[in-house]
Amino acid sequence: MNKGWLQAKLLNLAYLPAGSDWYIGFKHRIFRLLNDEHYSYNRYFDRFMIFLVLATSIEYVYDTGKTLSAAALIFEYVAIAIFTLEYLLRFWVSGDVNKLYISMYEESVELNQQFVIKDFLVAAIKQKIQFMVQPMSIIDLLAIYPELRPLRLLKLFRYFESTGYLVTVFRDKKYEITLLSMIIVMTLSISSAMFYKYEYTNEKIHGYFDSFYWAVITMGTVGYGDITPDTTIGKVISILLVFSGLSILAMFTSIITTGLEKKISESKERDSYKVLNKLDSYMVIIGYSKIGAELANKLRDAHESYIVLDINETKVDRAKSHGHLAFVFDGTHTATYHALGLGKKIKAVMALTKGDLTNLSIVLTVRSISRTIFIIAKANDINNKDKFLLAKADEVISRKMGAKMLSQFVNNPIAFEAMSGLVQSDKKIIVEEILIGDISNQNGYITAEQIDFELFSVLVIGVFRNTKAVDETFDFNPQTARLVLRKHDTLIVTGRPKNIEGLRLKILKVSSL
Amino acid sequence: MRKVLIFGFGDVGREIQENLHVKNENIIVVDVDPVRIELAKSLGCSVYNCDLTKDENLKKIGIGKGITDIFCVTGDDELNLFVTLTARALDKNVKILSRALDTHQKHKLILAGADKAIDMNEISAVNIFNMIKRPKALEVVDGIVYKENGFFFKNELQIEEIEIPSGSFLDGEYIISVDLSRDFDLLMLGVLDREISNHFIFNVGRHNHKIDPGDILVVVGKLENIELFKEALHA
Numbered sequence: 001m002n003k004g005w006l007q008a009k010l011l012n013l014a015y016l017p018a019g020s021d022w023y024i025g026f027k028h029r030i031f032r033l034l035n036d037e038h039y040s041y042n043r044y045f046d047r048f049m050i051f052l053v054l055a056t057s058i059e060y061v062y063d064t065g066k067t068l069s070a071a072a073l074i075f076e077y078v079a080i081a082i083f084t085l086e087y088l089l090r091f092w093v094s095g096d097v098n099k100l101y102i103s104m105y106e107e108s109v110e111l112n113q114q115f116v117i118k119d120f121l122v123a124a125i126k127q128k129i130q131f132m133v134q135p136m137s138i139i140d141l142l143a144i145y146p147e148l149r150p151l152r153l154l155k156l157f158r159y160f161e162s163t164g165y166l167v168t169v170f171r172d173k174k175y176e177i178t179l180l181s182m183i184i185v186m187t188l189s190i191s192s193a194m195f196y197k198y199e200y201t202n203e204k205i206h207g208y209f210d211s212f213y214w215a216v217i218t219m220g221t222v223g224y225g226d227i228t229p230d231t232t233i234g235k236v237i238s239i240l241l242v243f244s245g246l247s248i249l250a251m252f253t254s255i256i257t258t259g260l261e262k263k264i265s266e267s268k269e270r271d272s273y274k275v276l277n278k279l280d281s282y283m284v285i286i287g288y289s290k291i292g293a294e295l296a297n298k299l300r301d302a303h304e305s306y307i308v309l310d311i312n313e314t315k316v317d318r319a320k321s322h323g324h325l326a327f328v329f330d331g332t333h334t335a336t337y338h339a340l341g342l343g344k345k346i347k348a349v350m351a352l353t354k355g356d357l358t359n360l361s362i363v364l365t366v367r368s369i370s371r372t373i374f375i376i377a378k379a380n381d382i383n384n385k386d387k388f389l390l391a392k393a394d395e396v397i398s399r400k401m402g403a404k405m406l407s408q409f410v411n412n413p414i415a416f417e418a419m420s421g422l423v424q425s426d427k428k429i430i431v432e433e434i435l436i437g438d439i440s441n442q443n444g445y446i447t448a449e450q451i452d453f454e455l456f457s458v459l460v461i462g463v464f465r466n467t468k469a470v471d472e473t474f475d476f477n478p479q480t481a482r483l484v485l486r487k488h489d490t491l492i493v494t495g496r497p498k499n500i501e502g503l504r505l506k507i508l509k510v511s512s513l
Numbered sequence: 514m515r516k517v518l519i520f521g522f523g524d525v526g527r528e529i530q531e532n533l534h535v536k537n538e539n540i541i542v543v544d545v546d547p548v549r550i551e552l553a554k555s556l557g558c559s560v561y562n563c564d565l566t567k568d569e570n571l572k573k574i575g576i577g578k579g580i581t582d583i584f585c586v587t588g589d590d591e592l593n594l595f596v597t598l599t600a601r602a603l604d605k606n607v608k609i610l611s612r613a614l615d616t617h618q619k620h621k622l623i624l625a626g627a628d629k630a631i632d633m634n635e636i637s638a639v640n641i642f643n644m645i646k647r648p649k650a651l652e653v654v655d656g657i658v659y660k661e662n663g664f665f666f667k668n669e670l671q672i673e674e675i676e677i678p679s680g681s682f683l684d685g686e687y688i689i690s691v692d693l694s695r696d697f698d699l700l701m702l703g704v705l706d707r708e709i710s711n712h713f714i715f716n717v718g719r720h721n722h723k724i725d726p727g728d729i730l731v732v733v734g735k736l737e738n739i740e741l742f743k744e745a746l747h748a
Binding site: 283289290291294295298299302304348350352374376378381382395397398399400401402403404405406407408409410411412414415416417418419420429431432433435457458459461462464467474476477479490492494495496499 | 515517524525526527528529532533534535582584586608610612614615628629631632633634635636637638639640641642644645646647648649650653654657658659670672673674694695698699700702703705713715716717729731733734
């Protein structure tokens, strides 16, 4: 037989799927469906499998001692088919045999060696066996068999992401658990051997296994009492075994508890990142100081997306307990922002730590990465304001603002009262802006007649024309009856929040007519 | 005439002194730091270097006799609270404005008799929030209230409190029927009613408030238009 011919045929065969976009895409989608929690359909798949597992397990208990109805039987067959299919799919996506063939073949060509098909087969089988011996794969396989249906409940670990994560406690605590197991084995063998030796005449003991069984029951502090010691030495061994059993149980509990505790906090951290990944864009508050906390509450109440960063773990914990998404991070390091997906997702950064040096460093770091991110910095010392502006912060806040406000209460208190609706949070009358978006009618503008300002009981202070453009102008105190609004105009109004919201909605509605 | 006491001449006190439309000789500065006292003295303020927790010192400075406004703006919450309380006990009518370091303290200061208490952190937070949420509205308010912005200077927009003299053309009118916008190009924000306990009525909604002599109108507009309006009122 011509070996070269076979190899060439196999190579063609191996290249067939590798060259097909459709095949690769399909396999990738199946892989994500089964394994990738970020894939949207994965959630539905997991839920469906959870339902199937629970339903078949309930049926298993319910049907004990009864003859199966036809419907139940069909349901079980369908479930078995689905579980089998799932296993086969997992088997399929666990590695790419064709890619393995290609790489091994090419390697042999490059190294100018004889390509041996047997080597490839061994490697391919190894790859698949690696999949088959994984604990979850074994469970999957066993769970297909109807008589082992309760094992299907173990499959739930796969579908609940966080529980699967907890199972890794055993892996992480491998050293401790191995040590403990050795202690258990030694204790059991010593005590069962001695018990067997001294209780040889005990009529309940028919061999070494009975003695071993007694040792396990006693050490576990279960003590059925079916085998009891007759001799004094036997009783002493029992006493010692009970005490060592107690301490071993305590050790085991503490190992698992500490492991779980660590895992749970890690898992929470992972959840925070998951939420972060789902946000399209967000603001970053750096420094959970009084201002930071105050601002975070305001942003939350306004349903804005934001995160809190602080270098201090206690402060991050406090932020979390207040219900904010918070991380322990150093805002002065470039790496932080790369980890957070800066440039793509961060809209604004607010440097609000108590140190001006830190705040300045944050401003410079963020500015060095992106020119467009809106940066607000707090100058703890009023005299540092210019330095922040030099570092290209967009806005600088300081205690100046509050001091200025206080002086207005003496300068012109009534006027200030009238206009301060914006700068004070506890006001019934506020000043608000309404940006005019796309206007889809054929005129390209909307008129006061369409909006009917009378309905909303608001006062129009003015209109910015061409907001944010170079030729931006401010039209103060326009005649509302003759007002014409175009795209990118910003209306500045004062009134009750509810009325302003009504006006905003009306404008939106009129714009889309 | 206003006579103002600033208690605490740190950055906040300093900023207040700069922003007040009050001559420096009518400002009294109290602080314990000699450097700050020197600074205030060089600016022409009267200065006292004393402990305000003693009643006799407060009396000596002139609380109850001529001082119209008190700013308690030290960096010490307890001190601000204490002085607020004592000053209120000495004078029922003096206007007390205090600085609080957090929200709880704000409520305490109001209970102690402050007319206004400001939590600097809260103000900063609100400000940042507005910078993000409604920057244009903030620009307008800052421009009108603090005259901070270029084009508000250019437009010469002013905010002005105007008292209605008796017998003027607005006397007895309802605010709903007054159109200052058309006649004077002025924006009327609202009116402070002397009858209903100094209550400020915003010119929004369908308030049908009757304007009486002594009411104070708050208007925004160009200076020349405000002058024209004042002339018309007194004609």
